[in-house]
Amino acid sequence: MMGIDSLLIPAVMFFALGVIAKLINSDLKFPEGMSKGIGVYLLMAIGLKGGIALSKADFQLAVESIIWATILGFLLPVIGYALLRFRNKINQFDAAAIAAHYGSVSAATFLTAVAFLEVSGVSYESYPIVMMVIMESPAIIVGLMMAAFVRKRLAAEKGTAKVKTEWGPLIHEAFTNGSVVVLLGALLIGATASPESLAKVTPFTQDIFMGVLCLFLLDMGIEAAKKADTLKKAGVILVSFGMIMPLIGGTLGIIIGASALGFSVGGTFLLAILSASASYIAVPPAMRYGVPEANPSYYLTLSLGVTFPFNVVIGIPLFYQMTIWYIG
């Protein structure tokens, strides 16, 4: 399946419906808190699925995946920061906060990619699900560290008193944010619960999963379209970054997935999507609190208004083709 076909899966079409609804000023709106609730369901379901698969997986490869996920989590924000700071157009705090979003992951993008693979009948390993859990946090730490470094340097330049960064609550937030707890918890439950007891849960976690994902993407479409107004404010450089950075991340993901971890086409493609995606749930609150100097409208507009639609519409078919070409 390639090109336009990849857009003709219900999840992506519902995303488009959300965008259209917003563009025609429809009053379509989810009740308050509903998308947060659906988000928890999706993470729980994918976590359980990953856990079940993981209990039968190869331990050494799982450990290697975790190591590579950590490396990617630390490396991607550094690349992002360097790219944003190129020619000194974006201020350091905005660059640090935006870069952190690109090192972390978007579960919705990942799940859309899973839907794409399942419709195409392509199998995939469970390791990328574990990698998704691991990749949530390191980028937050890197973003906070880069901001702390900038703060220290600016204070030294201006000769003002050093601003102390309160690390405790920030690190706590990075590792205990809701997404990490639900995903990791569900993975462990899936890996340890008895198959018979898990079979009772599958109607809820697997059979209706794709339908719920459609609902979630409908809401994402509405939210992404809302960001269109702020794209102008973000400017050409940031919007271009929102499309260039996923290409760099995705390519890196393909190389690591295929060459370092030896994944199949499905697994490699999923790692590419993970590396290409930008967080819009876990990282924004961490940056709002930890890097208050940065402008929140930039990073949310970029991850939700530019990179998410880019990955769903262009990234998914592109990285899938690139993976097939790379693995051969």
Place this chain on the structure above:
Amino acid sequence: MSIEMYAGKSVQIIINSTFENKLIKILKNIGVTGFTQLNARGDGDSGVQDGHSDGESNVMFVVVVSDELADTLIKNLNTYREMGHHIFVYMHDAQILNAEKCDSSKPRCPGWSF
């Protein structure tokens, strides 16, 4: 006015919900005995805050306190503003019926004797 009113300040604070716990701690530390908190939606230099995710949810705190306490609170909040937090604070004079809410030395039910 026939009923005696207590003069104080009403301070309104609008900030991202990630700051909520920190703000409650600040209020308690400086001796504010009560506050009212609302989920707030809006738009401004931080972009649209529509409560869709934690990164774009605002809260509004309404704190009614004595003039001295208002001063301490504003000074405290200003340090966070200087750190770069997107915090919006404004204040106006208030006439308060429930004096005891703002000053614990005032009786809750004037006219009663125990």
